[in-house]
Amino acid sequence: MKKLTLSLLSLIFFIGILAGCVSESGGGSDDSGNSDGGDSGDSGSEEFSIAVVPKLVGIPYFNASEKGAERAGEELGVNVNYTGTTQADASQQVQEIENLISQDVDVIAVAPNDPASVDPVLKKAKDQGIHVMDWDTPANEVDLSVKQVDDEEFGRHMAQKLVEAMGTESGEIAILTGGLAAANLNAWIDAAKAEFDENYSGIEIVTEKIPTDEKQQVAYQKTLDLIKSYPDLKGVLAVSTPAPLGAAQAVQEEGLQDEISVVGSALPTDSKPFLEDGSLDTAVLWNPEELGYLTVALGKMLAEGEMPKDGQEIEGVGEISVVDDGKTVIMGPPQDFTKENAGDYNF
């Protein structure tokens, strides 16, 4: 009996709280917005502080971009705070950004794990006069967006590299992808297909693009199947970073290095063993260190109230291009990693 009264009472209390909230909280959040807007003016008098938030810390790719970001901080005289969580978890990333807002930084650059989840917190940052930008992966609520490559150019470049590696402009090829729904991978594949259609009509794509679940093991298995089903296969184009490694592994195991060419998007340290014996011909990606550097350099410009211009020369990175919307910056052409230069990189 007692228990029943208790649970009833608590239920009533809970509903009471909820009811109270609906009527009151609107005014409350307005209040906080006003009071917060006031203290944005006192920052920015001396050295700018730029916070760079990666998807997570402690993996080679983001360690390399950290190096670039810190180098930019030293060379450009800005205070760089490269901070992220040890897991690629969207909620932890939001808390990280909230803490950065408390630290009164001038610019926050984020590589969102989940673009939608950072919307509210980036809006909050903007309300406090903090400049927000994204890098590596696009977010919605930003003043400036830093993209590593142009998708169209990247796809066409991979296609050209594959034809180059095959040494012939005709033959059968197959395309492996990370996942059928990944927007950036699809953009690359479409561009590559367009390149084959327009310039290399002798190239025949034997089957629809094959998903590999972002796993090296799956890519390996699918490539073995491909080799069996299409004995005349000349080339494999593999997008998403684990896929080229799996494809190369299959080619290596079958000893078909000279018959089948593999080109794809992969990091140089991972692909080095396959590049060395020719099972992977070229890995194409961008330089994450330069991406980190560029992010900080553009963050500084943003803090100074400038916007980057198309064709502008950024020291240490090169010429950048700006897309028509005026706020999306593209770092530059893709970078090739081959047998000769893969050892020079540490990402």
Place this chain on the structure above:
Amino acid sequence: MKLTKESILGLIALGTFILMSLIAPGFLGSNNLSNFLFQLPEFGLLALGMMVVIITGGIDLSITYVAALSGVGAALMLTNGYSIISAIVVAIIFGVACGAFNGFVVSKIGVPPILVTLGTMVLFEGVILAITKGNSISGFGDTYSLIGNGYYMGVVPLSILIFIFFAILTGVLLNKSSWGRSIYMYGNNEIATLFSGIRNSRVLMKVYLYVGLLAAISAIIMTSRYNSVKVDLGSSYLLQSVAAAVLGGTNIHGGYGKVIGTVYAVIIFQTLSNGLNLLGVHSAIVDVFIGGILILVLTLNFFSDKMKSKKESRVSSVS
């Protein structure tokens, strides 16, 4: 003067708080304090749920995926144009249903909780992936976001009030209700409890239902705060919530655990990660600190328990 485990922990919490306000710049700033209050509830609710399961001598490894699944339920309702109330109701139904499933297998079939929840963790993850295909569901509207981001009466974050409410509710249920007392009894000695005429399976079932409820509430706060839900919603809270419950003095073998201890532990974790973050400490080092404190407190607890039992045996031998 005698101090209980919990009050020592309270002093440690106070100590870290004072330490951080002295050394971390901007820690006492109103902006940071409100961040602090907004970040605490989602984690606190999961830690409370975990504590209740651990008191029975079990563990719930599926807790964050239960939360994520309830979040998906709420998200589907909201994005399909249903009202906020119905979204909240659906989230709670999802949470409680997941809890019922765990509870059924643990209490009626008798499989150890760690195995059951390990299985359901993967199961729920699979269900979420099947529904969302790995993408996030987002865009819930401004009114819904007030649950996690709004202020009650313009001062206190609403979410912290929800947390305080559930902390008190958990405390009252554990200490005052007969169900709560049976949880402690069950955790101490399952067989003796059964022979004292208590239906163990019913007690356990309710425990998992309650955990499902807390996970769902936590999910509502998280989805509202992040305006988005994905398969890994709050996944990093899984082991942290076990750590918080254990740091709070809950006996991992069951039978002991207090709400206030867990609340102190959550405050300690939150203070440390927030303060060290403000100091610009690398987040890997923050993990090291939290792990270090956990080991330290657990060792202290172990020795104080040992001393106590020694003293007790000495007293009994003298008399």
